[in-house]
Amino acid sequence: MSDEPTEVPRTPQPVMGMYDAVMWQSISNGALELQHCACCDTTLYPPAPVCPHCLSDGLQWRAVSGRGTVLSWVVYHKTYLDAYPAPYNVIAVRLDEGAVLISNLEAPLPEESWIGRKVSMIYSTMPDGLVLPRFVLSERNPVS
Ligand SMILES: [Zn+2]
Structure with a gap:
């Protein structure tokens, strides 16, 4: 070492x-x-x-409330930036207030389609100290 x-x-x-x-x-x-x-x-x-x-x-x-709905999502299997090692996801979220943000969904991730999933905003501190708004699945999702 x-x-x-x-x-x-x-x-x-x-x-x-x-x-x-x-x-x-x-x-x-x-x-x-x-x-x-x-x-x-x-x-x-x-x-x-x-x-x-x-x-x-x-x-x-x-x-804002921090509540929203996933409009679209993608999982990248190639690393483009060292700060985002593959695999990582990118989501488009429509906040309940109407604005659309591009962000990431933190685990646990849905096993089926992510579209329409309710999400809640969290604030993640990146390894270099930058704080980013990200999302986690909300408890508002119907139980499947
Ligand atoms: Zn106006």
Whole structure:
């Protein structure tokens, strides 16, 4: 065994656009906030200067419930990034608030189709310290 420290794979870092800082700070705090349009009741993702549906700039940051439904999923069997060794999954989740997030589902994983499964958000601290919103299966799923 070597006494040298094992190098921790670096998670791809968030790309900070003009409107992303509040969202990433809320993720670091373990309570994701997204913009909500007071005019048309839309929850925005990604963050934007105005609502893409009604063009209102009356946007407020609100914590989301963390509850959602899997829209789509894929399991990659090839490692593209050291931070995500194969096999790993990517899911598209529609939050109950309406916004769609791309994330990962943590174990236990469904044995059959993942589409339509209810999921709950958790906050995972990656080996390099970055906190990411991820999901686990919800207890709201019907027993099969
Ligand atoms: Zn709107």
